[in-house]
């Protein structure tokens with residue numbers, strides 16, 4: 001897809017209207033030049049009937065130009081908005097595994113860089129159309145002035161345009177190469193931010209990061225973009241050369257053969273000089289359109305990657321309020337690392353969960369606890385085996401609904417400043433009560449469903465994430481090493497007060513933990529080692545919920 005097909009797809013009607021208006025404006029401009037030429041040559045006078053005509057043509061030229069720009073402006077910004085929102089929605093719908101595989105830098109590269117590139121080109125599209133129609137109008141006028149001169153003019157123009165197209169194709173290759181490395185650059189920028197402490201504390205690491213990673217990538221991009229800038233400069237010079245070649249022909253070659261009348265010569269020279277600015281502008285705009293085409297290709301690729309394996313939209317059912325039995329029947333998941341010849345496989349996992357119990361998932365680092373949590377919560381689809389909710393297998397269509405059973409705080413959680421999607425009338429008083437309970441009431445206030453700050457210590461931020469999970473009030477709670485960052489006092493509150501309270505309220509609580517001091521809090525323990533359950537997990541005991 002190119003920039004123009006993107007615009008056409010967004011709104012064919014608006015696009016065509018803008019093109020027609022732009023064409024009218026260009027033709028009116030060309031007529032304006034012919035009027036000026038006639039006035040200079042003495043065919044009309046500014047004080048005679050020429051003046052109303054002049055005013056009318058100026059009005060049409062400016063009016064249609066303004067209207068064209070306004071229509072295209074709306075179309076451009078609408079296109080960009082749809083692109084941004086559409087891609088973000090695709091990212092929201094994409095499977096988590098697909099997003100993890102894609103990597104944050106690739107997503108950011110497209111959402112920030114490519115969307116910006118497309119917007120830059122879109123902003124210039126109206127001018128491009130006005131200029132293109134102006135050139136067309138001028139060409140028509142030149143043809144009308146003299147067919148023979150137009151033939152010579154057309155020949156020089158065709159040769160020049162062929163040269164320009166060749167240069168532009170070279171430029172496109174360099175642009176694509178530069179964009180190819182830009183995602184890598186975003187990865188380095190991210191490392192610059194998240195690895196700031198490590199880079200500062202170890203000077204040699206900082207230097208090596210710059211010299212071995214960031215600078216070579218940036219240098220490559222610089223070289224490729226420099227090449228395109230050079231091509232652009234040569235193209236602009238070539239366009240000027242074209243104009244002067246034509247003027248040279250007109251002024252110094254044609255008169256030698258007595259080929260043209262003086263008035264035709266003056267008209268030609270005037271128009272050709274007038275054409276220089278729109279031609280320059282079209283060439284620099286072509287560069288923007290080329291960049292946009294490369295960006296659109298990236299957007300399309302990302303769109304395809306995001307929709308790959310996306311779950312079909314299930315019906316918008318109300319959130320599940322309860323369940324009787326959740327069964328994992330031999331589920332597995334494996335990671336394959338492309339650059340290494342290694343594979344980690346979790347499972348097959350057999351497990352049953354019931355309401356009103358606490359299950360701890362324990363095991364060493366890398367044993368598969370978080371992966372199991374992602375499978376359990378429906379964030380990953382099992383590669384084999386089944387998840388059964390009250391006897392019904394969870395399918396691609398129902399997995400989105402199934403996920404609404406869980407309130408979770410993962411180890412790498414994200415804290416939203418707004419209590420998004422939580423809108424019960426008694427929400428704010430409950431949230432304020434929880435802030436006090438979580439000992440955050442002196443640090444954080446709740447104002448119109450928004451947390452006053454999230455700039456807190458890691459342990460405090462985790463407490464805020466816990467608050468959100470509490471407010472969701474769902475049947476199953478999952479905490480992935482939640483207590484790891486808590487002080488000993490609050491750790492005790494979490495294990496000895498909060499978890500038993502949730503159990504008392506009939507919730508199922510799944511806790512990933514390394515705190516062996518508190519393993520006795522669990523009703524059952526699932527121990528993992530290298531992706532497999534190493535101790536038999538007792539059957540769940542169905543509790544009578546008080």
Ligand SMILES: Nc1ncnc2c1ncn2[C@@H]1O[C@H](COP(=O)(O)OP(=O)(O)OP(=O)(O)O)[C@@H](O)[C@H]1O
Nearest residue numbers: 100335336344363364365366367368369370371372
């Ligand atoms: N996104 C991923 N891509 C590839 N491999 C992964 C990914 N996430 C985890 N792994 C691999 O899967 C294995 C299990 O990881 P997982 O995060 O489930 O372990 P864990 O038991 O939660 O570890 P920890 O206690 O350190 O948090 C690890 O060997 C890890 O390298």
